[in-house]
Amino acid sequence: MESVFSRFDSYNFEADERFADGLKTLNCREQTELLKLKLFFYNRFVEPIDQQSYKQWISLSCNNQQDQTAQSDPDSNETEMSADGETKQLSFAEVMQLVQEGREVPGVTKPDVQPSNQSPTPSQMQRVQKPWETTPS
Incomplete structure (x- = not known):
């Protein structure tokens, strides 16, 4: 059953x-509603999946991830390195967890934007005339 849940997690709904x-x-905005819609769609068009079992599985996997995170250095903002030396790509759930905890997401640059406190420069271009402002030819 776990492989069905893994396939659901990796399914490209977009x-x-x-x-x-x-x-x-449907114009769905909430994450819980979106998950229900995805589960319904997947169950109907891809393969059978039990919603309650999936929710239990995902909560267990989230708890396992939190336990692993707690065991590692909680202040470390570095990306995990895989065995072949490449950086590990984070899943959406992992990124959400980092954001909710207030930690930095690895690989994201923060631009140093400062106000210039200068007056805006005047436009160098002529304003395009509206159709009713043009003169007939």
Whole structure:
């Protein structure tokens, strides 16, 4: 059953036109509603999946991730390195967890934006005339 949940997690809903079209008509904004819609769609069009079992599985996997994070250095903001030396790509859930905890997301640069406190420069271009302002030729 775990492999079904893993396939569900890795399913590319954004690339599925049927899901995207249906989502446009529903105008769903909440994450819990979106998860219910994804589970319904996946169950109907891809393969059977039990919603309650999936929710239990995801909560267990989140708890395991939190335990692993707590065991590692909590102040470390570095990306994990895999065995071949490449940086590990974080999942959406991992990024959300970092944001909720107030920690920095690895690999994201923070731009140093400071106000210039200068007056804006005047425009060098002529204003385009509106159709009713043009003179007939």
